[in-house]
Amino acid sequence: MxxxxxxxxxxxxxxxxxxxxxxxxxxxxxxxxxxxxxxxxxxxxxxxxxxxxxxxxxxxxxxxxxxxxxxxxxxxxxxxxxxxxxxxxxxxxxxxxxxxxxxxxxxxxxxxxxxxxxxxxxxxxxxxxxxxxxxxxxxFDTAVNTALEAIDKIRDTAAAHDRIFFIEVMGRDSGYIGIECGIGGGAEMVLVPETKTTIDDVVRSFKSLRKSKTSSIVIVAEGEEEGDASQIMNKVKQHFKEDEKEFKVTTLGHIQRGGNxxxxxxxxxxxxxxxxxxxxxxxxxxxxxxxxxxxxxxxxxxxxxxxxxxxxxxxxxxxxxxxx
Structure with missing residues (x-):
């Protein structure tokens, strides 16, 4: 050759x-x-x-x-x-x-x-x-670190305003980015395609966590079967009074593909x-x-x-x- x-x-x-x-x-x-x-x-x-x-x-x-x-x-x-x-x-x-x-x-x-x-x-x-x-x-390693940098910054504003953030990361068929970002970013919940997590599971978790935490981060892989981060947030909001919690969504998107x-x-x-x-x-x-x-x-x-x-x-x- x-x-x-x-x-x-x-x-x-x-x-x-x-x-x-x-x-x-x-x-x-x-x-x-x-x-x-x-x-x-x-x-x-x-x-x-x-x-x-x-x-x-x-x-x-x-x-x-x-x-x-x-x-x-x-x-x-x-x-x-x-x-x-x-x-x-x-x-x-x-x-x-x-x-x-x-x-x-x-x-x-x-x-x-x-x-x-x-x-x-x-x-x-x-x-x-x-x-x-x-x-x-x-x-993969770069994508996780890029996402973590964003998640760390979002957690700051989540804590300042007592908010729950649903953060969508890439992973149409795989939850590897999601699970590593969840562990490394201290997320309260991670929703990935490989595991079965219902909306009721998310709601129960929030109601348990709010006894000790005023803000939360939920990592959602884009391939999650319950829907994307916005869809999941809207489903969860229906279980809370309007003034009880403030929910926000951030989709990290293609920033995860770029960078040094x-x-x-x-x-x-x-x-x-x-x-x-x-x-x-x-x-x-x-x-x-x-x-x-x-x-x-x-x-x-x-x-x-x-x-x-x-x-x-x-x-x-x-x-x-x-x-x-």
């Missing part, structure tokens, strides 16, 4: 640039020609490909987002689109790919490998931490990038390079896509104990 390419796809996450940097420089270190593909699978189809040098990735390790941009490609979902992408890779002589992204990225990579046999290694880039085969995903990556995300991105390139050199393919128990592991895309990554039961118990 002499030529490889790297691209980012799906939602951006802090630490992707550290991963890109690692892929480029690891490849060059091992004597490979390394190419970048702009705008993910769309750029692959359109031939938006250029050769990278070591200096091409200078001064990016501290930056959020992705210098390679990201886009969702409807055309790549078709066999014709994937054939166009393959033809472009052949045109540049590219023999292997490093795909940085999440479930959708790896699903596309798996199909592409099965149809055209191009060796592909994945790096887990998503703030949700919902990818099986790695303890943490690139961007933490040291942990820079290191994780760098490790996964190196592992992906060296995996390609060793003949690994159709799998993701992750880190479990501080050791690099390769997990088949099929497992990354289909296997659940449950919340740590100790975290759920800890949140329950600390919220009293």
């Amino acid at each position: 002499k030529k490889i390419a790297v691209f980012t796809s799906g939602g951006d996450s802090p630490g992707m640039n550290a991963c890109i940097r690692s892929v480029v420089r690891t490849g060059i270190y091992h004597g490979l020609d390394v190419y970048s593909i702009m705008y993910g699978y769309d750029g692959m189809i359109n031939g938006d490909i250029k050769k990278m040098q070591s200096h091409s990735v200078s001064n990016i390790v501290q930056r959020g987002g992705t210098i390679l941009k990201s886009a969702r490609s409807e055309e790549f979902l078709t066999k014709e689109g994937r054939k166009k992408a393959y033809d472009q890779l052949q045109k540049f002589g590219i023999e292997g790919l490093v795909a940085i992204g999440g479930d959708g990225t790896f699903t596309g990579a798996k199909v592409f490998f099965e149809e055209f046999g191009v060796p592909i290694l994945g790096c887990p880039g998503t703030i949700d931490n919902d990818i099986y085969g790695t303890d943490y995903t690139i961007g 990556p933490t040291a942990m995300d820079r290191l994780l991105g760098s490790r996964c990038g190196m592992a992906a390139v060296e995996g390609l050199i060793k003949g690994e393919s159709n799998c993701m390079a992750g880190v479990i128990n501080d050791t690099v592991v390769y997990t088949p895309f099929a497992d990354c896509i289909t296997k659940d990554k449950p919340l740590k039961s100790d975290y759920l118990r800890l949140q329950e104990m600390l919220s009293i």
Whole structure:
């Protein structure tokens, strides 16, 4: 293998640039020609490909987002689109790919490998931490710390006015951001997709807590089955007199995706990038390079896509104990 390419796809996450940097420089270190593909699978189809040098990735390790941009490609979902992408890779002589992204990225990579046999290694880039085969995903730690900074500030005003705040964090299918923010931010309650919490449970908790606390923080993951933070707040308010409690909602939204990556995300991105390139050199393919128990592991895309990554039961118990 002499030529490889790297691209980012799906939602951006802090630490992707550290991963890109690692892929480029690891490849060059091992004597490979390394190419970048702009705008993910769309750029692959359109031939938006250029050769990278070591200096091409200078001064990016501290930056959020992705210098390679990201886009969702409807055309790549078709066999014709994937054939166009393959033809472009052949045109540049590219023999292997490093795909940085999440479930959708790896699903596309798996199909592409099965149809055209191009060796592909994945790096887990998503703030949700919902990818099986790695303890943490690139961007998760930064997202949690960004959310915690906001939660700390909201708690100040909640305490000053004796208010109950419902704070919505990202996590459409996963409660990892929610549970870590709940524990780290001292929340009185955390509502996540993985656990069943009814409105009656929330109301009972508030009525118990108000004997000792005048303000409260409730963390709501966006995928919570009872609804988003506003819907849950409105349901809870119906159980209280108008003058009894003042309720507020804050949706943190996409601020959780941006910002300078933490040291942990820079290191994780760098490790996964190196592992992906060296995996390609060793003949690994159709799998993701992750880190479990501080050791690099390769997990088949099929497992990354289909296997659940449950919340740590100790975290759920800890949140329950600390919220009293």
